[in-house]
Amino acid sequence: MSKKHSTSQDVAELAGVSQATVSRVFAGGAIVSEKKKKKILEAAEALGYQPNAHARSLITRRTRMIGVVMRNIRNPFYSAVLEIFHNRLSALGYHLIFINSTNEEIQEKEISQLLEYNVEGVIITDALLSSSAALKFKRSEIAVVLFNRYTEQAGSSSVFCDNYLATKQIAAYLVELGHRSFAFISGPSDTSTTLDRLKGFEEVLKERNITDFMIEPGNYTYESGFKSAQELMTKNKHIDCVFCGNDIIALGAMDAIRVIGLRIPEDVSVFGFDNIRMGAWPSYSLTTWEQPVEEMIDGTIEILLNEINDSTAKPKTLMFKGHMVVRNSVKKK
Amino acid sequence: MSKKHSTSQDVAELAGVSQATVSRVFAGGAIVSEKKKKKILEAAEALGYQPNAHARSLITRRTRMIGVVMRNIRNPFYSAVLEIFHNRLSALGYHLIFINSTNEEIQEKEISQLLEYNVEGVIITDALLSSSAALKFKRSEIAVVLFNRYTEQAGSSSVFCDNYLATKQIAAYLVELGHRSFAFISGPSDTSTTLDRLKGFEEVLKERNITDFMIEPGNYTYESGFKSAQELMTKNKHIDCVFCGNDIIALGAMDAIRVIGLRIPEDVSVFGFDNIRMGAWPSYSLTTWEQPVEEMIDGTIEILLNEINDSTAKPKTLMFKGHMVVRNSVKKK
DNA sequence: ATATATTATGAATACGTATTCATAATCATA
DNA sequence: TATGATTATGAATACGTATTCATAATATAT
Numbered sequence: 001m002s003k004k005h006s007t008s009q010d011v012a013e014l015a016g017v018s019q020a021t022v023s024r025v026f027a028g029g030a031i032v033s034e035k036k037k038k039k040i041l042e043a044a045e046a047l048g049y050q051p052n053a054h055a056r057s058l059i060t061r062r063t064r065m066i067g068v069v070m071r072n073i074r075n076p077f078y079s080a081v082l083e084i085f086h087n088r089l090s091a092l093g094y095h096l097i098f099i100n101s102t103n104e105e106i107q108e109k110e111i112s113q114l115l116e117y118n119v120e121g122v123i124i125t126d127a128l129l130s131s132s133a134a135l136k137f138k139r140s141e142i143a144v145v146l147f148n149r150y151t152e153q154a155g156s157s158s159v160f161c162d163n164y165l166a167t168k169q170i171a172a173y174l175v176e177l178g179h180r181s182f183a184f185i186s187g188p189s190d191t192s193t194t195l196d197r198l199k200g201f202e203e204v205l206k207e208r209n210i211t212d213f214m215i216e217p218g219n220y221t222y223e224s225g226f227k228s229a230q231e232l233m234t235k236n237k238h239i240d241c242v243f244c245g246n247d248i249i250a251l252g253a254m255d256a257i258r259v260i261g262l263r264i265p266e267d268v269s270v271f272g273f274d275n276i277r278m279g280a281w282p283s284y285s286l287t288t289w290e291q292p293v294e295e296m297i298d299g300t301i302e303i304l305l306n307e308i309n310d311s312t313a314k315p316k317t318l319m320f321k322g323h324m325v326v327r328n329s330v331k332k333k
Numbered sequence: 334m335s336k337k338h339s340t341s342q343d344v345a346e347l348a349g350v351s352q353a354t355v356s357r358v359f360a361g362g363a364i365v366s367e368k369k370k371k372k373i374l375e376a377a378e379a380l381g382y383q384p385n386a387h388a389r390s391l392i393t394r395r396t397r398m399i400g401v402v403m404r405n406i407r408n409p410f411y412s413a414v415l416e417i418f419h420n421r422l423s424a425l426g427y428h429l430i431f432i433n434s435t436n437e438e439i440q441e442k443e444i445s446q447l448l449e450y451n452v453e454g455v456i457i458t459d460a461l462l463s464s465s466a467a468l469k470f471k472r473s474e475i476a477v478v479l480f481n482r483y484t485e486q487a488g489s490s491s492v493f494c495d496n497y498l499a500t501k502q503i504a505a506y507l508v509e510l511g512h513r514s515f516a517f518i519s520g521p522s523d524t525s526t527t528l529d530r531l532k533g534f535e536e537v538l539k540e541r542n543i544t545d546f547m548i549e550p551g552n553y554t555y556e557s558g559f560k561s562a563q564e565l566m567t568k569n570k571h572i573d574c575v576f577c578g579n580d581i582i583a584l585g586a587m588d589a590i591r592v593i594g595l596r597i598p599e600d601v602s603v604f605g606f607d608n609i610r611m612g613a614w615p616s617y618s619l620t621t622w623e624q625p626v627e628e629m630i631d632g633t634i635e636i637l638l639n640e641i642n643d644s645t646a647k648p649k650t651l652m653f654k655g656h657m658v659v660r661n662s663v664k665k666k
Numbered sequence: 667a668t669a670t671a672t673t674a675t676g677a678a679t680a681c682g683t684a685t686t687c688a689t690a691a692t693c694a695t696a
Numbered sequence: 697t698a699t700g701a702t703t704a705t706g707a708a709t710a711c712g713t714a715t716t717c718a719t720a721a722t723a724t725a726t
Contacts, residue, residue, distance in 0.1 A: 005451070005473060005712090007711090007712055007713085008712065008713065008714095009712075009713095017675080017676085018675065018676045018677075019676090019677095019712090019713080020675075020676060020677080020678095020713095020714080020715080021674085021675060021676075022713095023712095023713060023714055023715085024674095024675090024714085024715095026713090026714095027713085027714060027715090030674095030714095030715090031673060031674065031675095032674075032675085033673085033674060033675090036674085036675085048469065048472050048473070050445060050448040050449050050473070051449055051712085051713075052391070052449065052451060052711090052712050052713065053387075053449040053450045053451070053713095054386075054387040054388075054390050054391050054396065054450070054451060054711090054712080054713090055387075055391055055681085055711070055712035055713040055714090056449075056712080056713055056714075057387050057681090057713090058385070058387050058388055058391065058680090058681045058682065058683090058711095058712080058713070058714095059680070059681050059712085059713050059714045059715080060681090060713085060714065060715095061681080063387065068431075073412055073415060073416050073419075074409070074412050074413060074416060074610075076407070076409070076412075079406055079407050079409075079412045080407060082406060082431075082433075083406050083407060083433055086406075086431060086432070086433045087433065087435065090432075090433075095430055095446060095450065096430065096431045096432075097428055097429065097430060097431075098401075098415075098419060098429045098430075098431040099419070099423075099429075100415075100416055100419045100420065100423075102420065112383060113428060115383040116383050116384055116385065116386040116389075117386045117387070117428065118338070118385060118386065118387060136381065139381050140338060140381065140383070222610075222614070251614070254616075255614055255615045255616055258615065258616070259615050277407075277555075281555070281584075281588055282588045282591065282592050283587075283588055283591070283616045283617070284616070338682090340681090340682055340683085341682065341683065341684095342682075342683095350705080350706085351705065351706045351707075352682090352683080352706090352707095353683095353684080353685080353705075353706060353707080353708095354704085354705060354706075355683095356682095356683060356684055356685085357684085357685095357704095357705090359683090359684095360683085360684060360685090363684095363685090363704095364703065364704065364705095365704075365705085366703085366704060366705090369704085369705085384682085384683075385681090385682050385683065386683095387681090387682080387683090388681070388682035388683040388684090388711085389682080389683055389684075390683090390711090391681095391682080391683070391684095391710090391711045391712065391713090392682085392683050392684045392685080392710070392711050393683085393684065393685095393711090394711080
């Protein structure tokens with residue numbers, strides 16, 4: 001029975017070399033004679049040696065770990081986001097510490113965890129970052145990128161869609177098609193995403209002198225969408241278009257609307273945001289706005305790696321446009 | 334500007350004590366006078382000190398890290414599983430290294446990653462574990478629990494539903510209701526889950542002398558369910574019941590069946606497995622078999638922690654029963 | 667052959683913490 | 697007050713690795 005964990009010292013002894021030489025083989029980059037290299041690799045194999053990442057990171061001051069903070073991993077949009085982030089970062093040799101923040105705001109405890117593990121960078125999606133929290137990361141010189149969010153104060157990098165512009169286009173499109181009575185089922189009102197989406201939409205309605213506009217607060221879940229739509233539509237039978245803060249809300253809204261007995265899009269139009277896969281399913285065929293997730297993620301990673309490697313890098317903002325995906329949940333003229 | 338990372342030494346100097354005393358405060362359990370403790374905490378606060386988890390794990394030989402290996406995080410069942418695992422383990426002071434294995438089988442590289450980080454335990458869901466891989470974990474005395482899977486050979490602990498018994502009950506139920514022509518859209522044929530579900534179902538049909546049974550291989554995705562159902566139903570118009578390897582397949586199958594123009598359950602019955610939330614959505618109202626996810630997860634964690642703390646613990650198998658959830662996707666008599 | 671450049675290696679050290687061991691300070695007891 | 701028990705602290709060390717520095721072995725040029 002071998003020892004619990006073999007060390008480079010064990011390998012060195014078995015191979016008849018020094019610990020330093022073993023390290024050179026596994027750390028790479030240094031010159032080791034072929035003969036010894038072979039011996040060392042054989043010894044390592046025999047002992048089942050694996051370098052200890054903690055000891056290594058202690059000396060190299062690089063952990064190759066990235067923290068990913070999410071809320072609402074059940075939202076298919078974020079499941080997909082997590083998958084893609086993992087695949088990209090894994091290919092780059094980084095490991096993911098996954099944190100699912102159950103609270104609105106990323107908590108002290110969660111920040112501490114990430115700091116203690118010396119993550120090189122943090123990606124924060126869909127969870128609020130207070131300025132004091134941002135400060136802690138900054139103080140430890142840990143790179144932070146907000147994904148699908150931004151905050152004015154924090155001075156962190158962020159990557160997101162131009163929600164304001166997008167919703168302006170969406171509103172214009174919907175008005176153009178003849179809708180006159182609108183409802184908006186929103187996400188939590190403390191996020192940039194929610195606010196911008198509302199702002200753009202509302203502005204266009206005002207421009208066009210449409211005042212028939214109800215706003216229903218929600219929280220970016222199916223259940224929230226369902227419940228909000230149910231209330232809205234039973235109380236306000238004249239609404240002819242429901243714009244949803246995101247797709248998962250839209251699916252809930254669609255189901256609620258249909259349960260009531262109304263048809264989509266004949267009686268009510270529904271518009272989403274994100275373009276998650278489920279929106280394309282025939283049961284929904286949701287018209288929505290696509291966020292270019294892959295590009296957003298690539299951009300996020302680029303900024304993050306850049307900040308990791310250059311601690312003087314200034315915070316960057318990367319804004320994408322996205323585009324409309326027309327399916328069958330909106331009534332055409 | 335403070336240094337990049339303050340160390341316990343820095344705190345010690347500022348507080349006018351030794352490094353050892355600082356460590357005692359943060360590691361807990363040791364006796365430190367109130368006076369010095371206060372000074373130390375103040376100094377730590379001032380410097381933004383966080384203990385270094387890597388250095389700590391080096392000396393304590395505990396990393397408090399758990400590896401979670403998944404495939405197919407996009408499947409809502411596993412999104413939910415990940416969320417719950419995270420919440421539970423996080424509350425217990427463990428951190429999650431998330432690995433999304435894109436391949437059928439957990440790869441050498443992924444195992445190495447987990448070994449290098451000295452995770453204390455590994456949870457493997459929905460990804461195959463070869464016996465050589467299992468051996469590596471065993472050799473490093475890393476606790477392994479298979480979730481929703483088992484392998485005969487590996488000798489690892491595992492937690493799963495009694496798929497065999499469940500599908501027997503399901504088949505009996507469906508036959509009872511008058512179905513005579515069956516199809517099964519399965520998952521990958523190399524997993525215990527898939528095999529057991531098929532076995533139980535098939536056995537009952539044989540007992541009842543029902544030979545009209547088609548098997549369509551799939552891979553536990555919506556797309557797979559959609560495509561399989563489409564092929565099945567266009568070629569075999571007489572099929573009156575489709576049993577699906579899991580819920581996400583079932584949703585795809587339902588959509589495909591409806592697109593063809595058939596009604597559910599009037600023309601075709603559909604039965605799922607898992608009881609993911611989406612099955613309850615009115616658009617689907619899927620009759621299915623519920624896996625008691627929370628209990629399964631609690632059981633998994635209990636076994637895992639036990640193996641972590643007692644390296645002599647024998648592999649355990651925990652089998653749940655689950656129960657049928659009747660909605661409206663199956664034709665009643 | 668000798669001098670010089672190159673390659674290969676080991677000894678020693680540092681990373682930041684927890685812990686053992688020894689000792690100093692404080693307390694309780696007789 | 698003297699003695700022993702208890703509490704509080706620091707010095708030293710170990711965890712497993714990467715890396716610097718010095719030196720030995722080898723190759724190359726003159």
